[in-house]
Structures are given as structure tokens and as C-alpha cells.
Amino acid sequence: AHDDRWDLKLPSLDGTLRYLNDVCETVLARLDRPLASARDSYLYQLVTFHEDMHDEAFAYSRQTLGYPAPRFGRWADGPAVDADAGPCPGDVAVPGGRFALGGASDARFRFDNEKWGHVRDVAPFRIARAPVTHGEFAGFVADHGYQRAELWSADGWAWRTRAAADQPLYWIADRGSWRLQRYDRVVAFAPHQPVIHVTWYEADAFCRWAGRRLPTELEWEVAAVGAPAAGGRTLAPTKRRFPWGDAPPDRAHANLDGAATGCIDVAALPAGDSTWGCRQMLGNVWQWTSSDFTPYPGFAADPYADYSVPWFGTRKVLRGGCWATRARLITPVYRNFFTPDRRDVFAGFRTCAID
Numbered sequence: 001a002h003d004d005r006w007d008l009k010l011p012s013l014d015g016t017l018r019y020l021n022d023v024c025e026t027v028l029a030r031l032d033r034p035l036a037s038a039r040d041s042y043l044y045q046l047v048t049f050h051e052d053m054h055d056e057a058f059a060y061s062r063q064t065l066g067y068p069a070p071r072f073g074r075w076a077d078g079p080a081v082d083a084d085a086g087p088c089p090g091d092v093a094v095p096g097g098r099f100a101l102g103g104a105s106d107a108r109f110r111f112d113n114e115k116w117g118h119v120r121d122v123a124p125f126r127i128a129r130a131p132v133t134h135g136e137f138a139g140f141v142a143d144h145g146y147q148r149a150e151l152w153s154a155d156g157w158a159w160r161t162r163a164a165a166d167q168p169l170y171w172i173a174d175r176g177s178w179r180l181q182r183y184d185r186v187v188a189f190a191p192h193q194p195v196i197h198v199t200w201y202e203a204d205a206f207c208r209w210a211g212r213r214l215p216t217e218l219e220w221e222v223a224a225v226g227a228p229a230a231g232g233r234t235l236a237p238t239k240r241r242f243p244w245g246d247a248p249p250d251r252a253h254a255n256l257d258g259a260a261t262g263c264i265d266v267a268a269l270p271a272g273d274s275t276w277g278c279r280q281m282l283g284n285v286w287q288w289t290s291s292d293f294t295p296y297p298g299f300a301a302d303p304y305a306d307y308s309v310p311w312f313g314t315r316k317v318l319r320g321g322c323w324a325t326r327a328r329l330i331t332p333v334y335r336n337f338f339t340p341d342r343r344d345v346f347a348g349f350r351t352c353a354i355d
Contacts, residue, residue, distance in 0.1 A: 039303075045109045046304060052326040056346075059258075059324040062183060063170070063197075064344050069183040070324075072258025083260055085267035087192045088130035091353055092223070092276040096124040097235030099222050102296050103333050112302035113295065114333050120218055122235070126353040127215055127223045130266035130279050131287060132206065135191030137198070138178065140206045141167055151208045156201030159341050169197045169343045182262060192265040194285040194348040200316045200340035203288045203349040212351035214290040217317045217335070219352060224274055224281040224320070224332040242332060243274035243281045249327040254283030256327040263323055278350075282330055285348035286318040293317050293337035315339055322346035 011019070027044075036044065059070050100117040103110035110116075146166040149157050159165075167173070170181040178189040198206075207213050215223070225239040240246065244253055253272035255264050263284050273279050293315035301309050315337035321330035324346060338345055 042109065043303065046111075046302075049109075049111075049326075049329045050304075050307075052329045055326070056322070056324045060345055066181075066184050069185075069261050070258065072261065072324075082268045083264035085192075085265045085269075087133060087135070087265070088267040088279050090129050091126040092129055092278055093126050094124065094219070094223055094226065094276050095228060095232065095234050096122055097229070098122075098237070099218065099226055099235055100237075100239065101218050101221055111307065111334070112299070112304075113293075113308040113335050113337075115296065115299065117333075118297050122218055122222055124355075125215070125219055126355065127219065127276075127278060128350045128352070129277055131194035131285055131348045131350045132203075133192050133266055134178075134180075134189060134195050137168065137195040137206060138191070140209050141171075143209065145205060145209050148209075151205045152201065153204060155340070156199075156205055159199065159201050160205075163341075165202075168195060168202065190263070190265075192267065193263040194266055194280075196263055196285050196322075196346055196348050197343050198288075198348060199343045200288045200338075200347075202343070204290075206349075207351055210351065211354060213354055214288060214349060215352045217289040217291040217319060220281075220287065220289050220319045221332060223276060223278045227275045240275070240332075243278065244272050249282060249330070254280070254321075254327070255323045256283040256321060256325055256330065258324055260323060281320055281332065283321050283325065284323055285320075286322045286325075286336060286346055287320045288347055288349040289317045289319060291317045293335065311337055318347055 031044070062068070062070055098119050099122050101120045102117040103114035104117050145151055146160060152160060172179045172181055172186060180187050180189055203214060221239075222235065224243050225241070227236040227238065227240060228234070229236040242249065242253070247253075249256055249272075251259060253269060255269065266280060266284070269280060269283075272282065274281055292313060294312055295308070299308075301307075316339070318336040318338065319332070319334070321334070321336075338347070
């Protein structure tokens with residue numbers, strides 16, 4: 001249990017490495033058999049993806065501790081495509097209609113909290129083409145957003161007071177401007193990169209200041225993989241596998257797999273745009289939504305019962321993945337979930353217009 005594990009005696013380093021090796025060899029031997037059953041296939045994928053989540057947690061824990069940046073293998077030979085592409089301002093209009101929120105029944109794998117797709121009505125809305133940037137968020141800071149209680153929810157103001165927060169985490173004031181702490185280095189302020197390491201409370205306060213709002217997770221998913229019906233006035237009954245189509249992510253579509261060992265500008269990677277023109281719906285930075293993490297209709301826990309059930313009603317939903325998320329893990333229906341006070345994770349947000 002989470003509350004008990006801190007009191008357990010830690011194994012030795014040698015014992016830990018032996019255990020890791022024994023498990024690895026046992027799994028490899030099992031995988032060397034004929035085609036796995038549906039249950040075993042699910043468990044193999046679950047374990048792999050769960051380890052991917054913990055690897056991402058190692059990446060942001062290194063930031064928390066001020067360690068050197070992690071080194072990734074897949075695309076670590078250089079920066080991601082057009083990393084310094086600049087801003088991507090403006091909204092796109094998305095029509096209303098009916099939309100199947102959640103995972104499809106024919107998917108090769110789905111986490112239990114994504115099951116199953118269920119039809120929801122969504123009203124027309126306008127959503128930002130890109131996540132909020134450092135430069136945009138700096139306007140909120142400069143306008144004393146952290147000192148104005150009217151911009152914050154009651155819980156958000158209590159958090160801000162308790163945390164003594166008057167600027168985003170890892171921002172460093174430098175003679176009237178800002179610099180950024182990135183792992184063990186201080187780097188130049190990147191105005192067109194998405195703001196990152198912000199709580200849900202900070203995102204919500206920014207929205208109040210800007211006269212905007214956070215999207216629901218339904219709106220976020222529609223903006224990511226929805227498509228217009230004939231005539232464009234309503235939503236089509238089907239949705240894409242990924243924002244850009246059915247092809248899996250690659251370096252031209254999304255900043256994933258540690259491709260740039262950090263965020264890139266929000267205008268980068270136009271090949272990854274959704275039908276509506278939303279950019280970077282996958283990768284670069286996790287995006288807070290306004291939605292509470294609750295079960296979908298008909299929810300039933302999968303074999304790892306504690307994956308979702310203990311956290312329902314206590315977390316906010318994030319969508320889209322970040323630069324450190326594995327491409328094999330992330331999909332547009334993947335639901336991440338954290339408490340609204342977390343800012344150690346690679347989280348940012350995009351906004352919707354208030355119509």
C-alpha cells in the first residue's frame with residue numbers, strides 16, 4: 001500500500017539489480033512462447049506502459065532535484081524538427097454534435113479508465129491552436145496575477161498562499177526579465193515554448209485573467225481527433241486514431257520520446273495538426289483540462305485494480321503527453337490524472353474562448 005511502502009526496509013543495490021535481472025530473464029523466457037493469450041498480452045502491455053510512466057516520473061524528478069538532464073536514445077541525436085518555430089496564436093472553431101468519448105472496443109490496448117467509448121453531446125466551441133506560452137503567461141505575472149485573489153478559486157488561493165507562490169516554478173528573475181531553471185542549468189527565457197510546471201490552480205487563474213477557460217476533456221478530445229461531417233456544420237460519427245490521421249507518431253508529428261530533451265516552440269510540427277488546425281495536441285507538454293477524473297459509464301476495474309479506482313474524484317484530467325512521454329504509450333484518449341496542486345510534472349495547458 002502507498003501509505004506503508006515508506007516504512008519498508010530497502011534492498012541492497014546488488015539485491016535490486018539481481019531482482020531486476022531475474023525478472024527480465026523470466027519475462028523474456030515467457031515471451032519466447034507461442035502467441036500470448038488476450039489476458040497475457042494485456043498484462044505485458046500494461047507492465048511496459050506502466051514502466052514508461054515511471055520513466056517519465058524519473059525525468060521530472062531529476063528536474064525537481066536539480067540533477068543533469070536525462071539522456072534519451074531514440075531521437076537524442078539532435079533537436080526536434082523546427083524547434084524554434086515561434087508562436088502559434090489564435091483559436092479554431094469546432095462545431096457541435098455527438099462524439100464518442102473514450103477508447104474504442106477494437107483497440108489493441110486501453111487502460112481501464114478509458115473504457116469504453118460512449119456518445120456525448122458537445123456544443124460548438126473555440127479552442128486555442130496551441131498551448132499557452134511562457135511569453136503569454138509572463139503577462140499574467142507582470143499584471144500581478146499571483147497577488148490578485150479575485151483571479152483564483154478559493155482552493156487555488158489557499159494553495160498559492162500556502163506555497164508562497166508569486167511566479168511559476170523554475171522561473172528566475174534576472175534584472176527585470178526572466179530566465180529558466182532546467183535541470184542543473186539556468187537557460188534563456190523561451191517566450192514561444194509552452195509554459196510548463198504549472199498547477200491546475202495557476203492555469204485556472206490565468207484563464208480568469210485572460211477571460212478564457214480550460215477545455216473539458218470532451219472538448220479536448222474532439223479538438224484532437226474529431227472531424228467534420230459533410231458540410232462542416234456538425235461532427236462526423238467517426239474520429240481519427242491520431243490528430244493527423246492513422247499513422248503512428250514520428251518526429252515530424254510530435255515532440256515525444258525525449259526527442260529534444262525539453263519543450264520546443266508551440267508553432268513547431270505543423271504536420272501534427274488536427275483536422276481543425278490545433279497544433280501539438282500530442283507531445284511537448286501535458287495539458288490540464290477542467291474535468292475531474294471520474295469513471296466513464298459502465299466502468300469496471302482491470303486486473304490492476306488500484307490503477308484508477310483510488311484516485312477517482314480527487315484528481316484533474318490532463319491530456320496529450322509531453323516531450324518525455326513514450327510514443328508507444330500516448331494516444332488521444334489517454335487520461336493522465338494529478339491533484340491540482342502538482343507542478344513538478346511536465347504540465348501546461350491550452351484555453352478555450354468563453355462564448
